[in-house]
Amino acid sequence: MESLVEATSGAVGSLLSTTILYPLDTCKTKFQAENKAHQHQKYRNISDVLWEAISTRQVLSLFQGLGTKNFHSFISSFLYFYGYSFLKRLYLKKTGLKYIGTKANLVIAAAAGACTVVVTQPLDTVSSKMQTSEFGESKGLWQSFSESTWGESFDGLGISVLLTSNPSIQYTAFDQLKNRMLKEKMRKRESGAAASPSPEALSALTAFLLGAVSKCVATCITYPAIRCKVVIQSAESDETKDGRSQLKTRKTVSGALHSIWEKEGILGFYKGLQAQILKTVLSSALLLMIKEKITKSTWITMLALRRFILVTRSRLKSS
DSSP states (O other): OHHHHHHHHHHHHHHHHHHHTHHHHHHHHHHHHOOOOGGGOSOSSHHHHHHHHHHTTOGGGGGTTHHHHHHHHHHHHHHHHHHHHHHHHHHHHHHOOSSOOHHHHHHHHHHHHHHHHHHHHHHHHHHHHHHHSOTTOOOOHHHHHHTSOHHHHTTTHHHHHHTTHHHHHHHHHHHHHHHHHHHHHHHHHHHSSOOOSSOOOOOHHHHHHHHHHHHHHHHHHHHHHHHHHHHHHOOOOSOOHHHHHHHHHTTSHHHHHHHHHHHHOGGGGGTTHHHHHHHHHHHHHHHHHHHHHHHHHHHHHHHHHHHHHHHHHHHHHHO
């Protein structure tokens, strides 16, 4: 039941944080997806994307693909947190340890992330294409799926698997810091009042700060791969026929690397880093903050539901 609680609270937290920050995510993704020589760039900074939406009266298009993104976010977060919690509990049970080490935590987080990516990659690809489409021209989920081949639905799968190191670093750092803080809280609670059946939880502010710090470090380390992934999964723009042949080569990791290097140089691999840090740090911090607050209430709800089912069964048997 603990795995189910972790998965549910993580998925709900991801859903809320994605919705709140979605306009920023759209601006960030469109800025990252542009891969042109400096003198031909349409967007000089992320604010240019926002101004384009305002000037063309397409402000609502900042939310294009929100439904798909939320669906992907909910499914991927649920699968990740369920797998991560399950594998972590299995490891502790097999080893007989009370706490998981950093190395084991990294391996477990990476394994849970890799399994999640393989299942949810088509949704990730479609949501990226919807976000990077021209404002007002984004296609629906089913139309985007129907116009793509099975292979195209998995564009960027290899680099997505590589990027599982990002949440692995983040959640490992978060869990280690969290465990140290909660140990002290548990000691005080055990020496005081009677133990509660629900687990101890971090305060909202503490969870927010820990989430921000851990995600910032992970993002800086993995950003070049993030930029390549966005370029690979971006929607087709109005290019010439020669440009379309170049676009096909960009759908591979080597093609994306070569394209960024040729047109933008070494700094191109870090284009949009500030926007990425702002969005991902806020998103992850909100996710973990919401998750920590939801976990306790979800735990109590699950216990109450379990007790209700047991009482109902016993009454039916007695009757």
